[in-house]
Amino acid sequence: MTDTQATQELVITRVFDAPRELVWRAFTDPDQFAEWFAPVGWSVPRDTVDMDVRVGGHQRFVMVNDEDPTMTSPADGIFSEVVEHELLVGHEEAHGVPGVPDGTRFTLRLEFHAESGDRTRLVLRQGPFAPEMRSGAEQGWGSSFTKLDALLAR
Template sequence: MENRISPLELRLQRRFDAPVERVWRAWTDPQALMRWFGPAGTQRVLLAETDVSVGGAYQVGFVTADGGEHYASGRYQEVERHRRLVFTWAWRDTPQEVSLITLEFTVDGTGTALAFLQAPFVDEATRDGHEDGWSGAMDRLAGHLAGAD
């Protein structure tokens, strides 16, 4: 009997009071990413570069409250403008731990529903740390979208 461990995944659902075009731009435009990216307590976004095309690369970097600098990068796997964005994710410090992030954007009245999926994770602690980070990032994104572009 084969012992199978299901991949650890993180799923988040958020609704933003902004049209899908603005939410998409927040995830894909470097200038927009510079305004919100990072977990709660992010002091400053240091870097945001995107080539939003299949096979295109991106990288982001930010400073957290403890002064630590964190960088992540990857490549876009699927790009369906205003609908779906799929990209690999790896931290500079742990490049061997690659996961896949899938974002699905859906018009929800005058706002946007965003479905977020990231998998796999090496263990539950890593997944839980990402859940905390991404939840804070979604709050920062909501604040950015509530302001003027």
């Protein structure tokens, strides 16, 4: 990945039909996170999720392909900023990701904004990505958010 390819940041703004506290909980409660996170065709077994949501804390989990459970994608991130119900910021270093040099740092920033009508506007910023990876990440988040919508509707 060249420096120019690595400068693309993914930005997604999405409004959820649920109060900010519930959307926050879906991202920070291990039980709820395991229910919705991962694109369609993948899942996150609850026993792989470990979260310590505080500055310096961590978020670890493993995505597993539903058709071929030998295909996995582990994640191990560190929280650098946490403001309850408002902000989660963290980073993860890539290891063993095809086309990405080991040690490449990816950041994730999630802003939770209260909207009228008990709705929540989420602003997600993640990267840096090479163009082909950015597109895949965007599709993955969109697919995951469809599952999150269903969880929040319950």
